[in-house]
Amino acid sequence: MDRKLTSVILALVATLVIFLLIVLIGGAINPSLKLDQTALLRFVFVIIGLLIVFAVYYVTRENKMWEVGTREVVYMAIGAALYAVFSFVFNGTVFIVPSVSQVSLRPAICIPMFFGFAFGPVVGFFTGAVGNMFGDALTGFGLSPQWSVGNGLVGMIAGLVFLFKDKKRSMDTVLIISAVLAALGTIVYLLNRSLPNMVYFNAPANVFGDQPITLFAGISMVIGFILVLIIRFVWGQNINMAAAVTWSALGNLLGIGFAAISDIWINKYSLATAVVGEFMPSAGPNLIFAAILVPLLVVAYMAVQRQSGR
Amino acid sequence: MLVTWRYRKRKSLIQLFDPRAWLIFYACFLASTLAFWDLRYLLVFLAIALLWIFTSGVRWKEMYRAWLFMGGFIIFFSFLTFLTGRGGSEVYSQEHLIKSLSLPFTIFRWRPTLDITVERTVWAVSQLVRVFSIASLTVLIPYTLNPALYGVTFRGLGLPDKIAYAMDLTMRFIPTYGRDFQQTMDAQRARGYELEKLSGGLFAQVRKLAPLIVPVTIHAIIGSEDIIDAMDLRAFGVGPRTWLDKLSYRNRDYVLIAFSVLMFFTSMTLSLFGFGKFWVPALFVKLAGG
Numbered sequence: 001m002d003r004k005l006t007s008v009i010l011a012l013v014a015t016l017v018i019f020l021l022i023v024l025i026g027g028a029i030n031p032s033l034k035l036d037q038t039a040l041l042r043f044v045f046v047i048i049g050l051l052i053v054f055a056v057y058y059v060t061r062e063n064k065m066w067e068v069g070t071r072e073v074v075y076m077a078i079g080a081a082l083y084a085v086f087s088f089v090f091n092g093t094v095f096i097v098p099s100v101s102q103v104s105l106r107p108a109i110c111i112p113m114f115f116g117f118a119f120g121p122v123v124g125f126f127t128g129a130v131g132n133m134f135g136d137a138l139t140g141f142g143l144s145p146q147w148s149v150g151n152g153l154v155g156m157i158a159g160l161v162f163l164f165k166d167k168k169r170s171m172d173t174v175l176i177i178s179a180v181l182a183a184l185g186t187i188v189y190l191l192n193r194s195l196p197n198m199v200y201f202n203a204p205a206n207v208f209g210d211q212p213i214t215l216f217a218g219i220s221m222v223i224g225f226i227l228v229l230i231i232r233f234v235w236g237q238n239i240n241m242a243a244a245v246t247w248s249a250l251g252n253l254l255g256i257g258f259a260a261i262s263d264i265w266i267n268k269y270s271l272a273t274a275v276v277g278e279f280m281p282s283a284g285p286n287l288i289f290a291a292i293l294v295p296l297l298v299v300a301y302m303a304v305q306r307q308s309g310r
Numbered sequence: 311m312l313v314t315w316r317y318r319k320r321k322s323l324i325q326l327f328d329p330r331a332w333l334i335f336y337a338c339f340l341a342s343t344l345a346f347w348d349l350r351y352l353l354v355f356l357a358i359a360l361l362w363i364f365t366s367g368v369r370w371k372e373m374y375r376a377w378l379f380m381g382g383f384i385i386f387f388s389f390l391t392f393l394t395g396r397g398g399s400e401v402y403s404q405e406h407l408i409k410s411l412s413l414p415f416t417i418f419r420w421r422p423t424l425d426i427t428v429e430r431t432v433w434a435v436s437q438l439v440r441v442f443s444i445a446s447l448t449v450l451i452p453y454t455l456n457p458a459l460y461g462v463t464f465r466g467l468g469l470p471d472k473i474a475y476a477m478d479l480t481m482r483f484i485p486t487y488g489r490d491f492q493q494t495m496d497a498q499r500a501r502g503y504e505l506e507k508l509s510g511g512l513f514a515q516v517r518k519l520a521p522l523i524v525p526v527t528i529h530a531i532i533g534s535e536d537i538i539d540a541m542d543l544r545a546f547g548v549g550p551r552t553w554l555d556k557l558s559y560r561n562r563d564y565v566l567i568a569f570s571v572l573m574f575f576t577s578m579t580l581s582l583f584g585f586g587k588f589w590v591p592a593l594f595v596k597l598a599g600g
Contacts, residue, residue, distance in 0.1 A: 042344075043341075068472050069547060070538050070541045070542050070546050070547055071538050072472075073472050073475055073476045073479070073541075073546075073547070074476075074479065074534045074537050074538050074541070075531075075534065076476040076479075076480075077476045077477075077478075077479030077480040077482075077483055078479075078483060078530045078531065078534055080476075080480040081479075081480050081483035081484045081486075081487050081530075082487055082526065082527055082530055084480075084484055085484060085487045085488050085491055086491075086523065088488075089491060090519075107516060107519045107523055108523075110523065111523075111527065114527070126473075126476060130476075130477070130480060131480075134480065134481075134484065137448050138484075139383070288513070288516060289516055292513065292516045292517055292520075293516065293519070293520060293523060293524075296520050296524050297523075297524060297527060297528075300524050300527075300528045301528065301531065304528055304531065304532060308532075308535065
């Protein structure tokens with residue numbers, strides 16, 4: 001590993017240690033001192049997310065997928081700009097996109113998935129993280145740094161398909177991991193069906209986060225996973241399309257899962273609330289968008305590649 | 311053709327500073343504002359934001375559209391917070407009623423009622439001030455930051471050449487793709503496509519968004535080939551990048567950076583020790599009969 005990268009990682013680890021020491025030692029010195037660590041914890045989770053990225057890079061650094069050339073630089077910029085624009089457009093600022101049974105349409109998530117799959121994990125991470133950052137900035141609501149890192153992880157993991165020479169074999173492993181995660185999330189939902197959907201506004205009761213998550217929103221992850229399976233096996237002849245959808249699904253589950261789980265400490269949610277209230281209504285519908293929109297982008301991009309010869 | 315942000319050189323406080331110093335200030339300001347919910351603290355940040363706005367040299371005529379759009383969005387969501395009390399129930403447990411407004415009819419035995427409480431009102435105002443402070447500085451960036459300096463600014467902040475250039479291109483592409491999206495939407499509308507009237511189940515609605523997303527994305531990728539070729543022909547990435555413009559800090563930039571870092575660490579420390587949490591003026595509670 002080169003010296004510069006080593007110094008960046010050391011700086012991140014040092015900052016993380018300092019923050020954690022403040023949190024842990026402060027309380028130990030004065031037990032009656034109740035420190036509000038919310039603001040610090042956002043940065044702690046950003047650092048943890050970046051360390052996860054570095055860890056994956058370090059373990060797989062010999063692979064050419066980490067090389068950043070001219071092409072990757074331009075695709076990073078395009079992906080981030082598109083994700084920012086689509087996020088701004090579809091988050092309710094330009095259109096009120098209808099929601100169906102507590103599931104809001106958020107189609108922009110297909111962009112980091114597609115760009116990660118098509119152009120590699122670096123492009124995917126930049127598209128998700130920077131695109132989400134600019135999208136939030138354009139909306140005017142400031143930044144949610146740990147959610148930016150989570151979106152970055154969505155794109156990066158979708159790009160890890162380049163680790164495998166045999167895409168077909170990789171899909172089976174990815175599907176098993178995704179199935180386990182989807183099953184775990186759904187089991188937590190089924191055991192906590194009365195928990196509120198934290199991102200849904202209940203008009204009759206005039207409150208947010210007070211409406212139990214609907215059955216559809218709760219099992220949207222299962223529905224999305226079934227769609228992914230259909231794409232995988234029915235259109236399995238088109239390896240690119242099947243691989244794009246399966247890896248995008250895994251990226252979505254892990255990336256959004258990271259951001260939702262971080263809220264256990266940041267917003268002091270219980271595990272069940274974080275999973276049922278945030279993870280399920282966010283990651284579940286994203287699986288549906290991945291299964292429908294990512295294949296369309298892959299097919300269109302393959303047509304462009306055939307035409308241009310690049 | 312590229313669409314650019316509406317930057318021009320102005321005599322203003324922001325443009326006196328090195329863009330790197332100003333971005334450091336912006337990042338510290340953002341982090342500091344997000345650490346607080348106390349209206350008294352937030353008003354200080356609002357005052358700082360207003361100082362930058364009124365000394366920016368950007369006339370109302372130049373950015374009224376951005377203000378109307380973003381301001382309308384912020385006011386709408388703050389009003390929604392006022393109506394619903396969203397998020398507030400996590401920070402206050404007791405509410406003091408000012409007035410309760412009910413409509414004279416019921417819908418499926420539910421009577422629409424709005425309880426105006428002191429806590430809900432102050433919470434909505436706090437959110438309005440907080441978000442407005444952040445949004446107002448964000449709106450200034452495209453008007454006051456020279457697009458020709460995007461790349462060298464990010465490089466000067468320590469990012470590697472390629473990442474800095476990618477950030478440069480991202481900021482340059484955003485208005486262009488916004489225009490492309492609008493054009494695509496208009497073209498699809500001319501062909502009978504109506505985004506505002508998406509019908510059908512969830513799957514049908516998602517599928518119907520494809521005529522907007524796919525053309526804009528693929529058009530952007532096709533257009534990138536020319537940019538890639540242009541960069542390769544100029545030996546991009548072959549060696550350490552040189553920049554046409556050179557940035558150098560002056561004393562005023564060091565002062566601004568020092569102030570920013572001090573503001574950030576002070577805010578984090580205060581937040582850590584529990585200062586700046588949601589605050590309701592005792593006078594208002596008294597007036598509500600509490």
